[in-house]
Structures are given as structure tokens and as C-alpha cells.
Amino acid sequence: MELKERDLLEIDFNKTKSYGNKILLLNTSVSNPWAIINVSEKGIIEYLKKRVTFKEINDKFKNYERQSLKDFLTYLYDSGILKVSGNSKFGNKLSIDRSFTSVVIKVTKLCNLKCLYCYSPKEIGNEVSIMDYGTLRKIIVSFEDIQSNLPKFILHGGEPLLRFDYIEKIYKELNKGSLKNRIDFNIQSNGTIMPTKVLKFLKNNQPNVSFGFSMDGYPEINDKIRLEGKDIGPSSQILKNLKSLQKNKIFPGVLVVLSSKNLHHIEEIFDFFIEHGITSFSTLPFFPSGRGKQQTELSIKPQDYFVAMQKLFYKIYKHNLKNKKRAMERTISTLLRHILTPFRDYMCMRMPCGAGLNTLAFDCNGDVYPCDDFLGQDKFLLGNIRESNLHKILSNSKPQIAPLTERSFSSVGCKDCAWQGICGGGCPGTNLAFYNTLNHKDYFCEFKKKFINFLFELIANEKIDMSVLYAQ
Numbered sequence: 001m002e003l004k005e006r007d008l009l010e011i012d013f014n015k016t017k018s019y020g021n022k023i024l025l026l027n028t029s030v031s032n033p034w035a036i037i038n039v040s041e042k043g044i045i046e047y048l049k050k051r052v053t054f055k056e057i058n059d060k061f062k063n064y065e066r067q068s069l070k071d072f073l074t075y076l077y078d079s080g081i082l083k084v085s086g087n088s089k090f091g092n093k094l095s096i097d098r099s100f101t102s103v104v105i106k107v108t109k110l111c112n113l114k115c116l117y118c119y120s121p122k123e124i125g126n127e128v129s130i131m132d133y134g135t136l137r138k139i140i141v142s143f144e145d146i147q148s149n150l151p152k153f154i155l156h157g158g159e160p161l162l163r164f165d166y167i168e169k170i171y172k173e174l175n176k177g178s179l180k181n182r183i184d185f186n187i188q189s190n191g192t193i194m195p196t197k198v199l200k201f202l203k204n205n206q207p208n209v210s211f212g213f214s215m216d217g218y219p220e221i222n223d224k225i226r227l228e229g230k231d232i233g234p235s236s237q238i239l240k241n242l243k244s245l246q247k248n249k250i251f252p253g254v255l256v257v258l259s260s261k262n263l264h265h266i267e268e269i270f271d272f273f274i275e276h277g278i279t280s281f282s283t284l285p286f287f288p289s290g291r292g293k294q295q296t297e298l299s300i301k302p303q304d305y306f307v308a309m310q311k312l313f314y315k316i317y318k319h320n321l322k323n324k325k326r327a328m329e330r331t332i333s334t335l336l337r338h339i340l341t342p343f344r345d346y347m348c349m350r351m352p353c354g355a356g357l358n359t360l361a362f363d364c365n366g367d368v369y370p371c372d373d374f375l376g377q378d379k380f381l382l383g384n385i386r387e388s389n390l391h392k393i394l395s396n397s398k399p400q401i402a403p404l405t406e407r408s409f410s411s412v413g414c415k416d417c418a419w420q421g422i423c424g425g426g427c428p429g430t431n432l433a434f435y436n437t438l439n440h441k442d443y444f445c446e447f448k449k450k451f452i453n454f455l456f457e458l459i460a461n462e463k464i465d466m467s468v469l470y471a472q
């Protein structure tokens, strides 16, 4: 951008925070622009509040070299908090994709494990614990009628690989004609089942078929949480399967539920993952849902969560400084992306979240919900895909979806928070689990407040190179 004498300059921020001799100027709009200035530049910012032209500010701050002043104003413009003759770098609003990007499908409720906190709301093994072929087929083809790009279909359970033959059959049947290479399956498994036929299927259909599994730490921890119903834990089998996957150049993402059983060992868990070639993983704090409602002792405190994630942050940072293959944890990299870019592609960290807008969940019997956090809850049941079509179900879904889409920073008590555009205000599903209401301050608010502040402090003081935290 080339500044001209008559360009009108308008500064656009509503929050400030001090970090030593640096000041963070922040605009809490969706795209959350910010800039960090030196205390000595405060006078220029005050003057900019008057809406002045470049010529006026240049005349006022004669002691500044013209080019330095230009550079400073260009930095403010590039940061998105200075409008130049009505133009702003990011515009007023971010355009967020309103199509469905991921859909959870419970292909079975049956499972070979019995994890302490399983979120499955019903007892396993009952008569509606398997989704039939026609229902799965109908779900997939239904999306062709409502949008041009199909969402990612996340095949969940129970343990979805207990139904591998059915998954393979439907993929083969549908992956042709107009749907050729457009079906994207992500199988979310417990990692204990990996016969050769599954390996072959995963290998031959990458990247359209991806795989992820859950593991809550090294065997001594994981086997205490992810019980098999017997004395032997599942870890040795999971690690054997992981090796087979890696040998076939399949590198699964790993999901770690953080609970009181593993939170304090997060650094050792990271070392264990790296030792076993796991560089991409997501952490999710335990929340009391399904069987987990009876396991309140697994809950973690937001402050402890913050301390653990700080440790994990430094572990990842140090690892990435030394290694070509970078490590990445989803919560950390999403918060950083929200700070460093205007993109908000992760539906669980924006307001309103993606429930019913970017995601849906299908239960084994064909029942449709706005997100898998609401599975089995009658209040959020949108309809049944076996009895109706998706178009009709969605057209009649306003009463159930509105309480989710109408949530706002005000309704959840985040209106005055400086970090709202970065944090997104929390998950309504987690709110229901903790407080039995959609509109409540997020249980993990303290973690997010402290962690975002911690990241800004590092940025302001230029303590670390944030780009190292991004995966390659």
C-alpha cells in the first residue's frame, strides 16, 4: 500500500494490553486484528484517533523521519487495525464457509474396549447399536443434493473397524461416477484392530481415506484409562498396529483426552509420542458426558490445564527447533493461527460454532443431530434420515438449531473479553455437560484467557519465533 498525502487514516481498536514497554492494540471483531507498538509510539496512536490525513500526521510528527512514519502506518494497516481512506486490510467481517465441512457418523456403538469416560450415551451392545448399509449410503449421497463439495465423513463408534467390511463395501460402491474421488472418509478408531485388509484399504485410498486413533499416553497410563474389560491393556496392540501403519506410510493423527490421570505427565507423553513417530496429535480436556458422568474424579482444573499446555508448548517448540519433521498439537496451533492470521477454519473455536452449520452427526438408527456432542439428546434431534430426506430435515430444523446459532459472546458472558475473536467463546456441548445449559461461560475459560495472554506476551517480547510452531 502506498500512502498518499490526502489519505484519511482511521485507527480501529477497542482493547489494549501492556506487556512491559510494548502495548497490544486489539480489535475484538471476528477477524481479531491486532498490532503491537512501543510505548513511545502511543502519541501517534492518540493522534490517529482524531481521523487525520497522512499529511496532517506527517506535519504533526515532524521529528519522525517520513519513511519511518510511513513504515509504522503501513504496519498498522497490514495488521488490520488502520483503515486508509476507508479501506481495511481484512474488511469488516470474515467470510466463514457456511457449508457442511465434516459430518460424524456412528457406524456402530459396539466396541472392544471399555474406556472409563466413553462419551457413548447408551449402553453398548443394544439392538440399535449398528447402522445399516442403506442408512449409511443415504447419508453420503444426501449431501450431493445440498452442496457442491461433500463434507469429510468421520466414521465413529464404538469402534468403527468392527464394521470394516461394510465401510470398505460402501466406499467401493460409491467411489465411482459423479462421486469418484469426492468421498472423504476419516476413520476414528481405538487403534487396536489392524488386520492386513484394513492396512491395504487405508494405504490404497490415501488421502481420501484417513485414519486417526485415541491414545491417552504411554502404556502405564493408557491401559488404566482405556480398559479392555480384561487385565491386559490395549497399548501393546496399538503400538504394534502403529508400526504397521507407519511401515505403509500411513501417519495417523492421535487424540489424547486429558484427564487427572495423564495431565501431569504431558511432557513424558510428548516424548513417548515422538519416540514412536507420532508428531501430529490433538488434546481434548475430559468433560463429563456419557459413561464419563460417573467419573468426576477424571476432571481437570483449568489452571492445571494451562500449566500443562504451557509445558507442552515449550516441548513442541524445542522439538521443532531441532527437527525437520515438526510436531503439532491442535489446540496450540489453532490458537496461534487465530492470533497470527484472520482465518477461522476450525469450527469449534468461533462464535457461533459449527454445530448445525458446518457439522451434523448421525446416530446408528439414522437420527440426525447438530453435532455429535448432542447425540441422544431429544431436544436436539433434527429428524431421521431413514424417514425423511436431508433437505427436509434441515429445512425444519430451525427450532433445534437456533439455540446454538443464536449464541453470542453476550449470551455466554464473554462480551468484554479481549480474546473473544481468538477463543470463540467455548463449546455449547461442553457447557451442557458441565452446567446443563448452552449459555454459560466456558468451563475452561481461565485456561484460554491465560494461554492466549501467554502467547501474546511471547510475541510482544519477541521471545520466540512463532512460525516454528506450525507443522510443515
Ligand code: SF4
Pocket: 347, 348, 349, 353, 354, 355, 359, 371, 372, 373, 426, 427, 428, 429, 430
Ligand atoms: S458443539 Fe462443541 S464440538 Fe460441536 S461444533 Fe460446537 S464447539 Fe464444536
Ligand code: SF4
Pocket: 413, 414, 417, 418, 419, 420, 421, 423, 424, 425, 426, 441, 442, 444, 445, 446, 448, 449
Ligand atoms: S471463554 Fe473466556 S477467554 Fe474465551 S472469549 Fe469467553 S471470556 Fe474470553
